Amino acid sequence: MIIFSEVTKQFGDNPPSVDRVSFTVEEGEFIFLTGHSGSGKTTLLKLLTKEYVLSSGEIEFDGQKLSKLKSGKVHHHRRKIGVVYQDYRLLPELNVWENIAVALQIIGKPQAEIEERVTDLLELVKLTDKAYFFPAELSGGESQRVGIARALATAPNVILADEPTGNLDPDNTLMIARLFSKINELGTTILFATHDLSVLDHLGHRRLKLEKGQLIEDKPATGAPKEPSREKPILDEEPEPRKARKAGLKLPSFHFSLFGRRAQPTTDSSAESAPVPVMTNKTTHQPPVDIIIEEL
Amino acid sequence: MNHFLTSLTNIRRSPYQTLAVLLLVSITFFVGYVFSVFLFSAEKILQYFETKPQITAFYKINADPAQVTQLESTMKSKPYVSGVTVISKEKALQIYQEDNKQDPLLLELVTADILPASIEVSSRDVGSLPQIKKDLESSPGIDEVVYQKDVIEQLQSWTHSIRAIGIGSVVLLGFTSMLLIVIVTGLKVVSRRRTIQILRIIGASKWYIRAPFIYEGMLYGLIGSLLGWGATYLGLLYATPWLKNFLGTVPLLPFPVEFLAVQVGIGSLVGIILGALASSFATQRMMRNN
Numbered sequence: 001m002i003i004f005s006e007v008t009k010q011f012g013d014n015p016p017s018v019d020r021v022s023f024t025v026e027e028g029e030f031i032f033l034t035g036h037s038g039s040g041k042t043t044l045l046k047l048l049t050k051e052y053v054l055s056s057g058e059i060e061f062d063g064q065k066l067s068k069l070k071s072g073k074v075h076h077h078r079r080k081i082g083v084v085y086q087d088y089r090l091l092p093e094l095n096v097w098e099n100i101a102v103a104l105q106i107i108g109k110p111q112a113e114i115e116e117r118v119t120d121l122l123e124l125v126k127l128t129d130k131a132y133f134f135p136a137e138l139s140g141g142e143s144q145r146v147g148i149a150r151a152l153a154t155a156p157n158v159i160l161a162d163e164p165t166g167n168l169d170p171d172n173t174l175m176i177a178r179l180f181s182k183i184n185e186l187g188t189t190i191l192f193a194t195h196d197l198s199v200l201d202h203l204g205h206r207r208l209k210l211e212k213g214q215l216i217e218d219k220p221a222t223g224a225p226k227e228p229s230r231e232k233p234i235l236d237e238e239p240e241p242r243k244a245r246k247a248g249l250k251l252p253s254f255h256f257s258l259f260g261r262r263a264q265p266t267t268d269s270s271a272e273s274a275p276v277p278v279m280t281n282k283t284t285h286q287p288p289v290d291i292i293i294e295e296l
Numbered sequence: 297m298n299h300f301l302t303s304l305t306n307i308r309r310s311p312y313q314t315l316a317v318l319l320l321v322s323i324t325f326f327v328g329y330v331f332s333v334f335l336f337s338a339e340k341i342l343q344y345f346e347t348k349p350q351i352t353a354f355y356k357i358n359a360d361p362a363q364v365t366q367l368e369s370t371m372k373s374k375p376y377v378s379g380v381t382v383i384s385k386e387k388a389l390q391i392y393q394e395d396n397k398q399d400p401l402l403l404e405l406v407t408a409d410i411l412p413a414s415i416e417v418s419s420r421d422v423g424s425l426p427q428i429k430k431d432l433e434s435s436p437g438i439d440e441v442v443y444q445k446d447v448i449e450q451l452q453s454w455t456h457s458i459r460a461i462g463i464g465s466v467v468l469l470g471f472t473s474m475l476l477i478v479i480v481t482g483l484k485v486v487s488r489r490r491t492i493q494i495l496r497i498i499g500a501s502k503w504y505i506r507a508p509f510i511y512e513g514m515l516y517g518l519i520g521s522l523l524g525w526g527a528t529y530l531g532l533l534y535a536t537p538w539l540k541n542f543l544g545t546v547p548l549l550p551f552p553v554e555f556l557a558v559q560v561g562i563g564s565l566v567g568i569i570l571g572a573l574a575s576s577f578a579t580q581r582m583m584r585n586n
Contacts, residue, residue, distance in 0.1 A: 049497060051497065072502075075496070075499050075500060075501045075502070075504075076499075078496075078497060078498065078499040079498075079499035082498075083497055083498065089494045089497075090494075091491050091494060091495075093491070102495070102498070103498050103499070105298065106495065106498060106499055106500045106501075106504055107499065150498065151498075154498075154499065
């Protein structure tokens, strides 16, 4: 899904921030990017969102070489990626609801769909009662949950999390980490940059360690369950997301699944014009969003 | 619609910047509209004079009344003359008294004896005016011939000068207005830099970011133009009685509705384009950097 080939980024005459880094990210994988401050984690993520231009090498995203991506098409590329930052990067002049809705407005979703999705996302991150609060009125954990909801809003294929727990206390850190883990279990690829040992110890996903811009370790996953434990149904009767993607189907937006609704898979690859999947059987399933939050 | 509402919000959040821009843009358009009114009027006055070719000859104070009568009949017989009117000394005094009825002192000092009689000769076409002038100048008892062609040429010369001044002023003020819109939009862009960066990262297109700023610039241009036109129109209404008195028989006022509609239409279009260009220019550089 994502292939980094000899990726190098150098600013001026300084030593390269990222130096000939090569690795592959499979669809649905959860990868920790670790390393000290200045090791190149953020630069690597910014290269993937095309905030930075490669000095050399190549990044391939869903078969698209980023060096060939025209500047006028960058926003289409970015819409496939959800980004979560350590400093939340919420828009201070917008309230919680609007901060989530803006991601959907940007891609031209109709108002009715925006309202439905934002309501569901607020429920997911347990901030329904703070929908009209402004970022300045939220705690760090709440702000980060809004950031995650915004990243999830457009049902991206990949989520990049740049030190998302860096400003949080241990309890919130654990909650956010588990939320990411659950999101990953539903089929979304996650690149999680962190140097927080508590997160790394708790979740045994694949780890890439960077040092002075170079990839020095690629440690495979160590036994943490990749699939959701089925003690409580999260996607019962749903097509298994990864299998669906591998079968070439457009994956029903995972947050629809999170919201306990059955979506019709479609082969339409147009992200912008894709119709809202038909929702059925809304009342027969316990909304999995509650299960996730309960587990958290 | 969303972008338009966003631009209205931006305007509401910076009232003083908005006021400064609107003031300057309105002044620019006010000057533009005033000059366009002037040029339209000058054109109409010129047309009036050109379609009513006329020469006025003043007799000497001591001219013999027989000479007056003789010249009147001579001119009436000319094929290129369409009309002859003689203003006698008495008639001239009546006109003088009518013009100066507010000033009794002047009325007391002037009698018919010191006023010259005159003859107004209208031509069938402008080309015959030089011949009529020649006829009048060669007639006995004539002191001075006022040739309308001179008046028209002078009026044309003034019109050309004022047109040049008007265009120069409007271009200069237009450039200043554009610069001010660029500066204000640029300031707003800088103040929202972080927001713009976040929007870009979550997939906003360049147009999504730029549209509210461009709409805002267009609004400045449109509102400025309408305010300028409103001020011009009010000024015109206020000055109409005086202008009517000043212009006398020249049928200029009231201005035709078509002229006013075309004026405000073109002005508003120019305002919208000016605002769009200025704000587009201001946001372009920022977009390159993000």
